[in-house]
Amino acid sequence: LNGKHxxxxxxxxxxxxxxxxxxxxxxEIPPAEEFVRKIREGDKAWLGRAITLIExxxxxxxxxxxxxxxxxxxxxxxxxxIGITGVPGVGKxxxxxxxxxxxxxxxxxxxxxxxxxxxxxxxxxxxxxxxxMKSLLEEENSFIRPSPSGDFLGGVARKTREAxxxxxxxxxxxxxxxxxxxxxxxxxxxxxxxxxxxxxxPAAGDELQGMxxxxxxxxxxxxxxxxxxxxxxxxxxxxxxxxxxLQLFTYRPAGEAGVMAVSSFSDEDVSxxxxxxxxxxxxxxxxxxxxxxxxxxxxFWFDETLQEYWQxxxxxNENLQREKEKLYRxxxxxxxxxxxxxxxxxxxxxRQLKNS
Amino acid sequence: LNGKHxxxxxxxxxxxxxxxxxxxxxxEIPPAEEFVRKIREGDKAWLGRAITLIExxxxxxxxxxxxxxxxxxxxxxxxxxIGITGVPGVGKxxxxxxxxxxxxxxxxxxxxxxxxxxxxxxxxxxxxxxxxMKSLLEEENSFIRPSPSGDFLGGVARKTREAxxxxxxxxxxxxxxxxxxxxxxxxxxxxxxxxxxxxxxPAAGDELQGMxxxxxxxxxxxxxxxxxxxxxxxxxxxxxxxxxxLQLFTYRPAGEAGVMAVSSFSDEDVSxxxxxxxxxxxxxxxxxxxxxxxxxxxxFWFDETLQEYWQxxxxxNENLQREKEKLYRxxxxxxxxxxxxxxxxxxxxxRQLKNS
Numbered sequence: 001l002n003g004k005h006x007x008x009x010x011x012x013x014x015x016x017x018x019x020x021x022x023x024x025x026x027x028e029i030p031p032a033e034e035f036v037r038k039i040r041e042g043d044k045a046w047l048g049r050a051i052t053l054i055e056x057x058x059x060x061x062x063x064x065x066x067x068x069x070x071x072x073x074x075x076x077x078x079x080x081x082i083g084i085t086g087v088p089g090v091g092k093x094x095x096x097x098x099x100x101x102x103x104x105x106x107x108x109x110x111x112x113x114x115x116x117x118x119x120x121x122x123x124x125x126x127x128x129x130x131x132x133m134k135s136l137l138e139e140e141n142s143f144i145r146p147s148p149s150g151d152f153l154g155g156v157a158r159k160t161r162e163a164x165x166x167x168x169x170x171x172x173x174x175x176x177x178x179x180x181x182x183x184x185x186x187x188x189x190x191x192x193x194x195x196x197x198x199x200x201x202p203a204a205g206d207e208l209q210g211m212x213x214x215x216x217x218x219x220x221x222x223x224x225x226x227x228x229x230x231x232x233x234x235x236x237x238x239x240x241x242x243x244x245x246l247q248l249f250t251y252r253p254a255g256e257a258g259v260m261a262v263s264s265f266s267d268e269d270v271s272x273x274x275x276x277x278x279x280x281x282x283x284x285x286x287x288x289x290x291x292x293x294x295x296x297x298x299x300f301w302f303d304e305t306l307q308e309y310w311q312x313x314x315x316x317n318e319n320l321q322r323e324k325e326k327l328y329r330x331x332x333x334x335x336x337x338x339x340x341x342x343x344x345x346x347x348x349x350x351r352q353l354k355n356s
Numbered sequence: 357l358n359g360k361h362x363x364x365x366x367x368x369x370x371x372x373x374x375x376x377x378x379x380x381x382x383x384e385i386p387p388a389e390e391f392v393r394k395i396r397e398g399d400k401a402w403l404g405r406a407i408t409l410i411e412x413x414x415x416x417x418x419x420x421x422x423x424x425x426x427x428x429x430x431x432x433x434x435x436x437x438i439g440i441t442g443v444p445g446v447g448k449x450x451x452x453x454x455x456x457x458x459x460x461x462x463x464x465x466x467x468x469x470x471x472x473x474x475x476x477x478x479x480x481x482x483x484x485x486x487x488x489m490k491s492l493l494e495e496e497n498s499f500i501r502p503s504p505s506g507d508f509l510g511g512v513a514r515k516t517r518e519a520x521x522x523x524x525x526x527x528x529x530x531x532x533x534x535x536x537x538x539x540x541x542x543x544x545x546x547x548x549x550x551x552x553x554x555x556x557x558p559a560a561g562d563e564l565q566g567m568x569x570x571x572x573x574x575x576x577x578x579x580x581x582x583x584x585x586x587x588x589x590x591x592x593x594x595x596x597x598x599x600x601x602l603q604l605f606t607y608r609p610a611g612e613a614g615v616m617a618v619s620s621f622s623d624e625d626v627s628x629x630x631x632x633x634x635x636x637x638x639x640x641x642x643x644x645x646x647x648x649x650x651x652x653x654x655x656f657w658f659d660e661t662l663q664e665y666w667q668x669x670x671x672x673n674e675n676l677q678r679e680k681e682k683l684y685r686x687x688x689x690x691x692x693x694x695x696x697x698x699x700x701x702x703x704x705x706x707r708q709l710k711n712s
Contacts, residue, residue, distance in 0.1 A: 073690065158695045217573075245601035298687045298694045305698035310666055331654045334429065338654045339514045342661035353709040 029053070029060075032067035039072060039170045042109075044143055047170045051145060054162045069162050072169035077294075079173045080281045081164060083189035085215070086199030088180055091225045093132035095199060095264045096176050100136040102270050103174045111143040111172035112136065115160050115179050115189070143172060155308075157188055157301060164192070191300050194290060195220045195280055200242075202226060202235035202261070216246065221258040221276060228263035235261035314349075323348055385409070385416075388423035395428060395526045398465075400499055403526045407501060410518045425518050428525035433650075435529045436637045437520060439545035441571070442555030444536055447581045449488035451555060451620045452532050456492040458626050459530045467499040467528035468492065471516050471535050471545070499528060511664075513544055513657060520548070547656050550646060551576045551636055556598075558582060558591035558617070572602065577614040577632060584619035591617035670705075679704055 035053075038046035053065040086092050100110040112133070136142045145163070164175055179189045190196050198219035216222065222242055227235030239261040246259060258276060262269040284290040314320050327341040336344075391409075394402035409421040442448050456466040468489070492498045501519070520531055535545045546552050554575035572578065578598055583591030595617040602615060614632060618625040640646040670676050683697040692700075 069693075077690075158693075161693075241600070244597070295688050299684065300694075302684065302687055302694035302698050305695050306701055309698065309702040328655065328658065331658055332651050334433075337425075337514075337517075338656075338658035339661050342658050342665065345662055346665040350709065353706065354712070356710070 029064055032064050032071065035064070035068045036071045039068070039166060040075065042171050044170075047143060047166055048145060050166050051163045054159050054166075065162070069165055072165060075169040076165040077168060079164075079168045079175045080195075080277070081175045081177065081193040082277060083177045083179065083193035083196045084199065085179050085189055085196065085219075086225070087201075090199045090201055091264055092178055092180075092199055095223070095225060095262075095270075096178055097133040097136045098264045098267075098270045099274060100133075100142055100174075100176060101139065102267075102274050104136075104139050104141045106274075108174045109141040109143075109172045110136070110139075110174045110176065111164075111167035111170075112145065112176045112178060113160060113163055113167070114144075114146045115156060115177060143167060143170070157192055157304070161192055161301070190218050191297050191304075194284060194293060195277065197221045197223060197277075199223050199225045200238075202231045202238045216242075220280060221260070221273075222246070223273065224259070224261040226263065227261035227269070228265055232261070232263070317352065320345070320349060320352060385420055388420050388427065391420070391424045392427045395424070395522060396431065398527050400526075403499060403522055404501060406522050407519045410515050410522075421518070425521055428521060431525040432521040433524060435520070435524045435531045436551075436633070437531045437533065437549040438633060439533045439535065439549035439552045440555065441535050441545055441552065441575075442581070443557075446555045446557055447620055448534055448536075448555055451579070451581060451618075451626075452534060453489040453492045454620045454626045455630065456489075456498055456530075456532060457495065458623075458630050460492075460495050460497045462630075464530045465497045465499075465528045466492070466495075466530045466532065467520075467523035467526075468501070468532045468534060469516060469519055469523070470500075470502045471512060471533060499523060499526070513548055513660070517548055517657070546574050547653050547660075550640060550649060551633065553577045553579060553633075555579050555581045556594075558587045558594045572598075576636060577616070577629075578602070579629065580615070580617040582619065583617035583625070584621055588617070588619070673708065676701070676705060676708060 035046055035050050039050060050065065050068050053061045053068070056062060056065070084092055084096060096112055100112060103110045133144060137144060160177065164177075167175055175193075177189055177193050196219050198215060198221070200222060202224055222239075224235045224239045224242065227239075239259045243259040258280075260269075260273065260276070262273055264270065281290075284293065314324065324345055327336070327345055330336040331338050331341045391402055391406050395406060406421065406424050409417045409424070412418060412421070440448055440452060452468055456468060459466045489500060493500060516533065520533075523531055531549075533545055533549050552575050554571060554577070556578060558580050578595075580591040580595045580598070583595075595615045599615040614636075616625075616629065616632070618629055620626065637646075640649065670680065680701055683692070683701055686692040687694050687697045
């Protein structure tokens with residue numbers, strides 16, 4: 001590996017230590033070996049820097065990143081990966097701040113990766129307000145990092161998965177992946193974590209914020225957040241209603257549909273959630289389903305990425321794109337069946353590939 | 357068009373008239389013009405025969421079928437297409453028998469197409485017991501036909517869509533598409549009809565019969581069936597519970613989540629359902645959403661079929677299939693990332709296509 005490149009488009013970091021180290025390093029990239037050693041020592045600055053390389057658009061940067069990941073792979077996998085989702089305003093950051101702090105008190109090292117595949121729309125909604133993770137930011141055993149965004153699902157997934165690997169190799173054993181529950185992000189986070197936690201507000205109104213159908217069925221745990229003060233009773237009522245509804249919709253045995261009314265400001269509530277999470281994790285590990293789940297995820301991303309290459313072939317080829325639009329129009333005008341149209345386009349694709 | 361071919365693998369028909377005409381015709385295929393004329397006259401035997409051509413594996417048969425469809429396309433589209441789904445045993449056939457009879461009493465012509473993309477598993481579960489549609493079978497203005505099966509989703513969809521076009525051109529203005537709510541069939545029926553009706557039993561137990569998650573969210577109307585005798589009260593209680601749950605899960609305005617407890621043996625209940633269906637249809641038509649929905653479905657089948665060509669390319673090529681399995685194994689053994697594996701396979705696909 002012949003290191004020493006200028007990094008390209010580094011992403012912002014919230015951690016002042018990482019910022020400083022970034023400025024120190026930005027003129028040249030050290031060799032992969034140094035990254036590996038520093039990350040294994042748990043050096044946060046180097047961990048942040050490596051994630052920046054992962055996110056870089058420059059092939060040279062990515063080359064170093066890949067060497068680092070490959071070397072660190074044997075040290076990865078030993079964490080509980082928890083996806084946390086919910087619409088903006090539901091209190092994800094405060095909740096993560098409290099949960100993360102509880103985990104650290106129990107001797108864990110906590111990494112928070114916030115991903116937002118649709119960030120062009122929701123820019124700044126994730127980790128935007130540093131004050132909401134104040135306690136966690138001050139902890140020695142925490143690492144907080146907004147992760148890459150983009151509209152190419154597989155691309156974001158890949159980068160976040162790689163960031164998880166690096167964080168695990170640096171000794172973080174509880175990885176919290178924060179994302180907004182709109183657009184494609186919950187599909188994404190579901191296939192990258194071991195457990196999906198959905199935060200909801202006691203009152204309805206999620207539909208106004210673009211929450212997708214089906215997300216409640218995907219969630220392993222639903223937290224009715226802000227169950228404090230005047231909202232406490234309403235949140236508990238909502239939790240009961242959701243618990244019943246969830247049983248009907250997901251066919252889970254009674255009692256297994258995890259729904260809790262919680263306040264991020266109640267240590268007792270946060271502890272209860274933590275216990276629930278840890279029980280879930282122990283159960284996953286003990287019966288082999290964690291291994292099965294992660295294998296399934298690997299296959300999912302293999303298929304998904306292949307799918308994206310194929311989709312991208314269509315999108316990136318102007319001829320094919322024009323032909324597709326033309327055929328679409330004919331289909332909608334009922335001049336050609338969608339099945340004939342697809343066959344025509346397919347034959348054109350094959351011809352183009354053959355002659356390219 | 358140069359007709360006169362032997363039809364290949366005709367599918368069974370329940371209608372004795374169709375059976376007879378099939379036997380009469382089976383030695384040669386009349387030209388497309390004759391099909392068109394007879395179908396426009398509402399001749400059931402010729403309608404049945406044309407559907408047999410659609411289902412045929414022989415290119416010659418399909419050629420005639422395509423000419424017939426093309427000629428009849430201008431007369432199609434003027435029906436209300438209703439998908440009816442539910443697990444085996446929920447009482448779909450009896451319900452369709454009653455609903456269809458009510459429609460005929462009101463002056464409609466009713467075609468029932470039963471499709472079952474997973475028929476290898478559930479063979480005989482659809483329209484298997486003719487006695488359950490006895491009243492409807494005796495009606496002059498009914499046409500009942502089990503439709504093609506197969507595990508290639510787009511293929512079944514195409515054939516059923518074509519059967520719908522022919523039935524519409526023959527004057528049928530209420531098309532009931534019956535399917536079991538397991539496997540892929542509900543995805544299929546959802547994208548081929550204007551409205552999806554889900555039949556459920558008052559007691560739980562759907563999960564035992566392979567009903568898929570998410571189907572309740574897709575349904576436009578849920579009927580808790582067999583609300584008669586001892587089960588009446590239980591069915592009504594279930595309807596209330598589902599109505600509340602549905603509102604939570606699909607974010608529909610209160611009152612719009614259609615859930616009714618019904619008995620197929622109560623004329624009053626069947627009439628109530630019919631009114632609900634007709635209101636739904638009128639609403640769809642009046643605000644332009646029927647047109648929008650059908651355009652969306654055309655685009656869906658265009659994309660879906662293209663997707664199946666692409667999937668089939670992988671499946672049908674032994675080299676690529678072997679390469680894919682090899683890469684899968686390496687991914688699961690954590691020797692290569694799913695993203696790298698996909699890239700390798702993609703490049704191999706491109707090379708193969710270029711040299712084929």
